[in-house]
Amino acid sequence: MLHRPPSHSAAIGPGAVPCLALPTPAALEQRQQLGAAQAPSCGAEAFTVDPAALAGGQPRKHTQYPYVTGTSVLGITYKDGVLLASDTLGAYGSTKRYKSFERLRKVNDVCAVGASGELSDFQYIMRLLEELSDDDFCMDDGHHLKPHEVHSYLCRVLYNRRNKFDPLWNSIVVGGFYGGKPFLGTVGMIGTNYTDEHVATGFGNHLARPLMREKHRPDMSEEEATALMHECLKVCYYRDKNSINKFQLAKVTAEGVTISEPFALETDWNYKLFANPAANAPGTW
Amino acid sequence: MFRNQYDTDVTTWSPQGRIFQIEYAMEAVKQGSAAVGLKSKEYAVLATLKRAPSELSSYQRKVFKIDDHMGIAISGLTADGRILCRYMRNECLNHRYVYDSAMPLGRMVRQVADKAQVADKAQVGTQRSWKRPYGVGLIVAGYDEAGPHVFYNCPSGNYYDYKAFAMGARSQAAKTYLERQFESFGGASLDELVKHALHALQASLQDGELTDKNCSVAVVGKDTTFTLLEDEALAPYITGALASACYCFCRLFAGALLEDEALAPYITAVKEEEPEAAGMEAEQPAAEAEGGAAAAAGGEGEQQGGGGGGGDEGGAAPMQE
Numbered sequence: 001m002l003h004r005p006p007s008h009s010a011a012i013g014p015g016a017v018p019c020l021a022l023p024t025p026a027a028l029e030q031r032q033q034l035g036a037a038q039a040p041s042c043g044a045e046a047f048t049v050d051p052a053a054l055a056g057g058q059p060r061k062h063t064q065y066p067y068v069t070g071t072s073v074l075g076i077t078y079k080d081g082v083l084l085a086s087d088t089l090g091a092y093g094s095t096k097r098y099k100s101f102e103r104l105r106k107v108n109d110v111c112a113v114g115a116s117g118e119l120s121d122f123q124y125i126m127r128l129l130e131e132l133s134d135d136d137f138c139m140d141d142g143h144h145l146k147p148h149e150v151h152s153y154l155c156r157v158l159y160n161r162r163n164k165f166d167p168l169w170n171s172i173v174v175g176g177f178y179g180g181k182p183f184l185g186t187v188g189m190i191g192t193n194y195t196d197e198h199v200a201t202g203f204g205n206h207l208a209r210p211l212m213r214e215k216h217r218p219d220m221s222e223e224e225a226t227a228l229m230h231e232c233l234k235v236c237y238y239r240d241k242n243s244i245n246k247f248q249l250a251k252v253t254a255e256g257v258t259i260s261e262p263f264a265l266e267t268d269w270n271y272k273l274f275a276n277p278a279a280n281a282p283g284t285w
Numbered sequence: 286m287f288r289n290q291y292d293t294d295v296t297t298w299s300p301q302g303r304i305f306q307i308e309y310a311m312e313a314v315k316q317g318s319a320a321v322g323l324k325s326k327e328y329a330v331l332a333t334l335k336r337a338p339s340e341l342s343s344y345q346r347k348v349f350k351i352d353d354h355m356g357i358a359i360s361g362l363t364a365d366g367r368i369l370c371r372y373m374r375n376e377c378l379n380h381r382y383v384y385d386s387a388m389p390l391g392r393m394v395r396q397v398a399d400k401a402q403v404a405d406k407a408q409v410g411t412q413r414s415w416k417r418p419y420g421v422g423l424i425v426a427g428y429d430e431a432g433p434h435v436f437y438n439c440p441s442g443n444y445y446d447y448k449a450f451a452m453g454a455r456s457q458a459a460k461t462y463l464e465r466q467f468e469s470f471g472g473a474s475l476d477e478l479v480k481h482a483l484h485a486l487q488a489s490l491q492d493g494e495l496t497d498k499n500c501s502v503a504v505v506g507k508d509t510t511f512t513l514l515e516d517e518a519l520a521p522y523i524t525g526a527l528a529s530a531c532y533c534f535c536r537l538f539a540g541a542l543l544e545d546e547a548l549a550p551y552i553t554a555v556k557e558e559e560p561e562a563a564g565m566e567a568e569q570p571a572a573e574a575e576g577g578a579a580a581a582a583g584g585e586g587e588q589q590g591g592g593g594g595g596g597d598e599g600g601a602a603p604m605q606e
Contacts, residue, residue: 149385
């Protein structure tokens with residue numbers, strides 16, 4: 001137990017001692033946590049709120065809105081692995097601000113993630129994951145994070161941040177292939193999570209998943225899976241104004257992770273219903 | 286008594302390049318009662334001899350479950366062992382919470398940067414003048430993705446990956462047994478492995494026999510969570526130590542109950558080999574002296590005496606089990 005000095009002398013009252021002269025309770029807490037046997041020896045950083053954010057006497061402020069966002073990420077399993085897909089847009093509100101933001105990333109040889117939502121938060125999450133894979137590399141013992149471990153880790157991180165009322169504003173898809181089995185799971189910004197044979201985030205849940213439910217089979221070939229993915233992407237692009245026609249496809253198989261170069265899909269806007277989309281929806285614009 | 290100038294703290298080297306406090310800590314391990322760990326391709330087994338501080342007390346536990354896939358046997362200061370045990374349990378639980386998976390064994394015992402694992406914990410104790418090394422040796426046995434493991438974790442902060450290992454009082458006899466037999470461990474069944482463990486333990490037992498009270502066995506392996514068998518868990522099956530262990534394991538793990546005639550071959554096999562084990566005992570003092578040569582300086586003779594007479598140590602080192 002660390003000796004914890006009072007922040008001021010009981011006799012002379014608060015403010016009598018310059019507060020910087022004494023360790024703040026927060027700093028003490030921090031120190032104690034690091035040394036305690038109960039403190040996790042790894043991965044604690046992701047769950048801690050920056051102490052600087054707590055200092056200064058001002059009320060704490062958290063992310064209340066996302067700023068630069070990405071839209072849906074889709075994922076399906078197939079015979080030899082999983083496919084993830086998303087567009088490459090980083091939208092500033094509804095402005096298509098960054099058109100080449102890669103939202104699908106490799107974690108290690110057996111796992112890739114894709115994220116929608118606040119992209120700076122995604123970059124932070126990627127930093128966490130990179131640190132974990134770097135640790136695995138440095139340990140040099142052949143162990144690495146399995147896809148389900150990455151998924152579980154992200155669930156914990158996002159749920160913990162939600163519990164601090166400081167959520168990471170992302171929905172994440174985790175895809176992987178390990179031990180001959182594909183893995184596909186998703187985590188929401190408040191820690192909601194599940195695994196399934198096909199997943200989608202955001203708008204994709206409404207636009208792409210009905211198609212997947214209809215057409216997906218776990219024993220699809222790569223060509224079939226890619227075709228289904230293209231179809232889903234196209235449908236998302238047609239109906240989601242915050243998306244662009246520049247996509248990436250990530251593939252995780254026994255051979256490893258490959259993330260495609262950005263590509264565009266052929267679209268056709270001459271459908272009758274596109275000319276007057278409100279015709280069958282009275283009451284809309 | 287000769288007073289050693291260089292052994293008052295862990296940060297002082299002797300001119301010969303040794304740090305006596307660490308070596309003394311390693312001696313503490315030798316004074317604890319024997320513990321054995323060995324593995325096949327699918328299983329790891331721990332077996333320990335337990336001591337009771339007095340006729341009226343219970344026997345001191347020496348095997349601790351860390352997680353479903355891992356356990357330790359300790360030799361030396363029990364209190365230090367408990368601290369490390371608690372630490373390891375914590376790490377495993379945290380790992381399970383965060384990653385939803387079992388912690389790899391190598392990771393647990395490996396000393397790595399920000400991850401103060403067991404080896405690191407022990408090692409820190411050897412570099413701070415106000416600390417002391419842990420006076421306990423751990424045999425960490427478990428099963429992970431890479432298969433079964435037996436690690437030995439030394440107070441010096443070193444750790445070693447073993448096929449089979451024995452530590453504690455008169456463990457040299459057990460080591461000799463293991464060295465003669467280890468080539469057959471790889472393909473051994475769980476039954477055979479346990480038998481080997483008990484043989485090794487028997488070898489290190491100076492007088493008396495293994496009983497259900499003075500020994501405990503734990504197994505872990507493929508599709509087998511860490512299972513500790515001692516006292517009450519063993520008692521219902523027990524008539525004699527070796528017989529009981531075989532009985533119990535056949536019952537638990539082979540799915541079939543072996544009693545009476547079916548069990549007899551195991552027991553006779555064990556009984557027949559006992560003289561040989563006793564023969565090994567004779568080699569032991571020489572071997573141990575060799576092993577302890579590193580710690581030949583101040584107080585060494587006395588320590589050795591304590592180690593040799595460990596069975597009746599009484600007030601000599603009451604905390605060491």
